[in-house]
Amino acid sequence: MSIATSYIIVGQGLAGTTLAWSLYKEKIPFVIIDNHHQHCASKVAAGLYNPVVFKRMVKSWMVDDLLPVADDFYAYCEEILETKFWHKLPIKKIFVNEEEKNLWRKKSAENLYLGAIEEDVAINEIDSKEGLGEVNNAGWLDLPLFLEKSKKFFLGKKLLLQQQFNYDDIVLSENQISYKDIITNAIVFCEGFQMLYNPYFSKLPLIPTKGEVLTLEVKNFSLECTLNKGVFLLPLKNNTFKCGATYEWHTTKADITLNGKKEIEDKLQKFLKADYSILHHESGIRPTVVDRRPLLGSHPQYNNIFVFNGLGTKGVMLAPFFAEHMKNYLLNKAKLSEDVDIKRFFN
Numbered sequence: 001m002s003i004a005t006s007y008i009i010v011g012q013g014l015a016g017t018t019l020a021w022s023l024y025k026e027k028i029p030f031v032i033i034d035n036h037h038q039h040c041a042s043k044v045a046a047g048l049y050n051p052v053v054f055k056r057m058v059k060s061w062m063v064d065d066l067l068p069v070a071d072d073f074y075a076y077c078e079e080i081l082e083t084k085f086w087h088k089l090p091i092k093k094i095f096v097n098e099e100e101k102n103l104w105r106k107k108s109a110e111n112l113y114l115g116a117i118e119e120d121v122a123i124n125e126i127d128s129k130e131g132l133g134e135v136n137n138a139g140w141l142d143l144p145l146f147l148e149k150s151k152k153f154f155l156g157k158k159l160l161l162q163q164q165f166n167y168d169d170i171v172l173s174e175n176q177i178s179y180k181d182i183i184t185n186a187i188v189f190c191e192g193f194q195m196l197y198n199p200y201f202s203k204l205p206l207i208p209t210k211g212e213v214l215t216l217e218v219k220n221f222s223l224e225c226t227l228n229k230g231v232f233l234l235p236l237k238n239n240t241f242k243c244g245a246t247y248e249w250h251t252t253k254a255d256i257t258l259n260g261k262k263e264i265e266d267k268l269q270k271f272l273k274a275d276y277s278i279l280h281h282e283s284g285i286r287p288t289v290v291d292r293r294p295l296l297g298s299h300p301q302y303n304n305i306f307v308f309n310g311l312g313t314k315g316v317m318l319a320p321f322f323a324e325h326m327k328n329y330l331l332n333k334a335k336l337s338e339d340v341d342i343k344r345f346f347n
């Protein structure tokens, strides 16, 4: 017996999951197909959202628009899933030197996310002698929990198939698409870095960017903020912390490495004075884009084959806004922003 649905979403990472929730809100039928790739970015991401780009102390791209949508969106999912995964938590940057502190001070007049500077504040086991700057309106999404709860929810409603999507099984006709026993109006590919193997979209300039991250246990130590100095140290629960991350551009080789671990530990030991043990060492591949903007749009030849990808290093903030943007494009033919429309690469 065949299944009829409006959309097939390929991928249940952050992009596919947020798009699914956007459609769910509007009661639009969909089926998600996901192969649970071990190294998908969403499974290992720390899930931090930081409205500031530390290098230049400027606001992150579109942050004033993105954050209010993210707040409402994740709150909606939390309510349906009866689980808390969107956490407000300050990020405190430990200054490297006086120059950095002065830049923070100067830029804080035009960037209200750059909050108070703390000098002479002692945090137990932390070397912060140059002082700390607090980022306003930061936090983190417990991504593994959000994805797991969403997975169970969609499985329960028979909206998720756990399998590989095979491009060869697509049968395109004028007004509809058949895929195995599913008949649908359109397919939206949300495949993260695996888009590189998708014959419809492999030419888009996606840069697979590997990241490694550690989960640590630090006994008798707690934090009420995320610390950042070269690497972040995010408090989870029961004396455990996430720490990372590394950036290795242009690779799909997602093995964990001694070099990656050393790079994180060297940076961590510059400010954490306590002993710790490593509980997990993980890696994933981020779907980043040449111009650091998401990839949304339809295939130039097949107007019922779509892509939603390129969330890069800041997926947590970007995903809700652009899932809604994608939904409006799919349902209402609303114009896509030129910044994210894949047409920008068609020349």
Ligand SMILES: Cc1cc2nc3c(=O)[nH]c(=O)nc-3n(C[C@H](O)[C@H](O)[C@H](O)COP(=O)(O)OP(=O)(O)OC[C@H]3O[C@@H](n4cnc5c(N)ncnc54)[C@H](O)[C@@H]3O)c2cc1C
Pocket (backbone or CB within 6 Å): 010, 011, 012, 013, 014, 015, 016, 033, 034, 035, 036, 037, 038, 039, 040, 041, 042, 043, 044, 045, 046, 047, 048, 049, 163, 164, 165, 166, 190, 191, 192, 193, 194, 195, 210, 211, 212, 213, 244, 245, 246, 283, 284, 285, 286, 287, 309, 310, 311, 312, 313, 314, 315, 316, 317
């Ligand atoms: C180490 C690390 C740390 C990070 N930290 C942060 C952070 O702190 N804050 C932040 O905002 N972002 C962070 N990111 C980035 C963030 O993880 C990504 O922006 C986001 O997760 C990308 O989600 P995605 O759904 O596009 O891709 P993915 O997470 O890769 O998901 C794609 C999904 O599609 C499935 N799939 C692909 N192809 C197929 C197919 N043919 N058939 C079936 N299923 C398929 C995969 O199995 C997977 O489930 C981090 C990333 C890494 C690697």
